[in-house]
Amino acid sequence: FVIHPSFVRPTFTTASRPAVRSTVSSPLQPLHVGGFDYQPDDEIPSNPITAEKADDIEEGFTPDPARLLSPRLGGTNLYLVGLMGSGKSAVGRELALRMGSYTFIDTDEVITNLLPGDATISDFFESEGEEEFRKIESQVLAGVHGYVRCVVSTGGGIVCLPQNWSKLQTGIVVFLDPSLDVIADRLKNDDSRPLLQGDDESPKSKLEGIMNKRRKMYEQADVVVKIGEEGVEQVVDVLVRETHKFIDENPPKQYQQPEDSADVGGDDGAKQ
Numbered sequence: 211f212v213i214h215p216s217f218v219r220p221t222f223t224t225a226s227r228p229a230v231r232s233t234v235s236s237p238l239q240p241l242h243v244g245g246f247d248y249q250p251d252d253e254i255p256s257n258p259i260t261a262e263k264a265d266d267i268e269e270g271f272t273p274d275p276a277r278l279l280s281p282r283l284g285g286t287n288l289y290l291v292g293l294m295g296s297g298k299s300a301v302g303r304e305l306a307l308r309m310g311s312y313t314f315i316d317t318d319e320v321i322t323n324l325l326p327g328d329a330t331i332s333d334f335f336e337s338e339g340e341e342e343f344r345k346i347e348s349q350v351l352a353g354v355h356g357y358v359r360c361v362v363s364t365g366g367g368i369v370c371l372p373q374n375w376s377k378l379q380t381g382i383v384v385f386l387d388p389s390l391d392v393i394a395d396r397l398k399n400d401d402s403r404p405l406l407q408g409d410d411e412s413p414k415s416k417l418e419g420i421m422n423k424r425r426k427m428y429e430q431a432d433v434v435v436k437i438g439e440e441g442v443e444q445v446v447d448v449l450v451r452e453t454h455k456f457i458d459e460n461p462p463k464q465y466q467q468p469e470d471s472a473d474v475g476g477d478d479g480a481k482q
């Protein structure tokens with residue numbers, strides 16, 4: 211497999227390509243509609259999607275909180291991390307759809323599209339090894355993080371390389387955390403995850419070994435979504451609620467004039 215770095219760019223499946231990051235001056239925008247307890251009279255930012263929703267509010271319609279996330283994020287990407295089978299792709303796709311103005315990107319899919327012919331990630335692992343895969347994955351993440359308004363489903367091992375965190379942390383990182391039993395059950399008939407192949411150990415015990423090594427890294431995420439038996443829709447609901455909460459608790463930093471400079475030339479508080 212030879213992948214030239216200049217080809218490591220995401221290909222967008224939606225008609226519109228997201229704007230480049232340099233157009234965003236402030237990552238998180240405050241929203242007058244705070245979390246879920248907005249009032250119908252509150253001002254909604256002038257964005258075609260939320261403006262349309264504002265009319266709905268006046269008619270007593272409750273807007274989808276997922277829609278309300280977009281203006282609060284101001285273009286900031288959401289990165290979903292977690293073990294293989296935790297639902298990053300299924301949940302990420304549904305989330306982007308419900309947010310309305312966000313594009314879904316799956317880094318595993320971007321990598322697969324870069325491989326020749328019908329080659330799969332498992333083929334790449336077999337022929338080039340995990341270390342080479344991690345290099346490509348890092349390059350893909352470096353390409354993806356230059357775009358805004360994306361929900362990014364990442365490969366399960368993306369958290370392992372410290373340099374990837376400098377990219378992930380330009381966005382909000384969300385850890386999807388179902389139990390290992392749930393994951394093992396979801397993947398029992400799926401042979402597309404190379405790290406779970408081989409008869410030496412059961413898939414569940416392999417998952418356990420991988421999780422033991424990675425849990426500390428996954429838990430660096432900004433938002434943790436514990437998952438039981440919830441379906442994809444419900445997981446999106448919880449993710450959206452927890453992300454609103456995260457933004458409430460971590461409001462954008464406003465520019466503040468340093469106290470000293472505000473006093474320059476004044477009568478009181480002047481420096482001696």
Ligand SMILES: Nc1ncnc2c1ncn2[C@@H]1O[C@H](COP(=O)(O)OP(=O)(O)OP(=O)(O)O)[C@@H](O)[C@H]1O
Nearest residue numbers: 293294295296297298299300366396440441442445
């Ligand atoms: N909450 C859920 N309830 C039921 N099934 C789910 C749920 N989330 C995901 N699934 C199913 O589990 C399987 C694995 O999910 P998915 O491919 O989204 O995981 P992933 O985290 O993206 O995995 P990988 O990192 O290996 O790509 C899929 O068949 C998906 O439809």
Ligand SMILES: O=C(O)C1=C[C@@H](O)[C@@H](O)[C@H](O)C1
Nearest residue numbers: 294318331365366367403404
């Ligand atoms: O957990 C992992 O290391 C992996 C998860 C998948 O998403 C793929 O990125 C690949 O199979 C490796």
